[in-house]
Amino acid sequence: MKKMLLAIYDSFSEFEITVATAMLRGTYEIVTVADSLKTITGESGLQFVPHLMYQQVNATEYEGIIIPGGDLINVKDTEELFELTNIFYKQNKLTAAICSGTYALARAGVLGDKPYTVTLNQKQRNFLGCFVEENFRYEPVVKAGNVITAQGHAYVDFGLAVAEQLGALTHPDFTKEFYKGERNQLMEEAVK
Known part of the structure; x- marks a missing residue:
């Protein structure tokens, strides 16, 4: 199974990446990475144990790599994250960030002359x-080649853009309507 890296850090906004990770599930193994293997407490208070450290x-x-937003004080000096992000970018792999997570892309030198949000x-x-x-x-959402950035409130559109970029968006209309809370085609078919 293909693998996708998800950077996590204290105060990261879980809701910003759950749609993206849910859409990738089944096609991609999501591997969490942080600056240490200590327990991470997300914005909502949920706790996470990273699979790997950046240097691993x-x-x-x-x-x-997908980088969520959160309190930048907890990621502002994480040089290993910036270096790793730059490596993914140079290898023409997905380099995606949402909300304040885009800071990591800027610090990594990925944005350059690219449009971003x-x-x-x-x-x-x-x-x-x-x-x-x-x-x-x-x-x-702003897409520029292998770089995707998004506003925090656009987490559904971000998830759709990430899944589409990776070829994991199998039922675009159904998925978009479901995650945007517009309708559930499966339920509609079941109650006919």
Whole structure:
């Protein structure tokens, strides 16, 4: 089975990546990675134990990396994450981030002249000093080659974009309607 790397860190926003990981399940093994193997507490208070540390990752074994948003204080100096992200990008593998997780892409030098989105206001982006302001787009999801970025509120569209990029979106209309809470075609067929 193909493998996808999911970066986690204290305060990461679980809801931002659950649609993406749910869509990949069955096609991809999701492997969590962090700066240590200590228990991680997500934004909601749920706890996670990472599978690997960054330095244990062999990038050739994975199809890409997904980086959720969260409190940047817990990831701001994680050079191993930035280096690994850059490796995936250079190998033309999926390099995806949502909400403030896009910071890791900026720090990794992945964004360059690419359009991107991030859930940080202009003052925050300027303070962090790693974003090219003229490339910022206030759009739900921005795709640029193998790089996908998204606003935090666009977690369903992010999941759809990730699954589509990886060829894991088998029933696009059904999946989109289901995860957006618009309808459940399976139930509709069952009650006819």
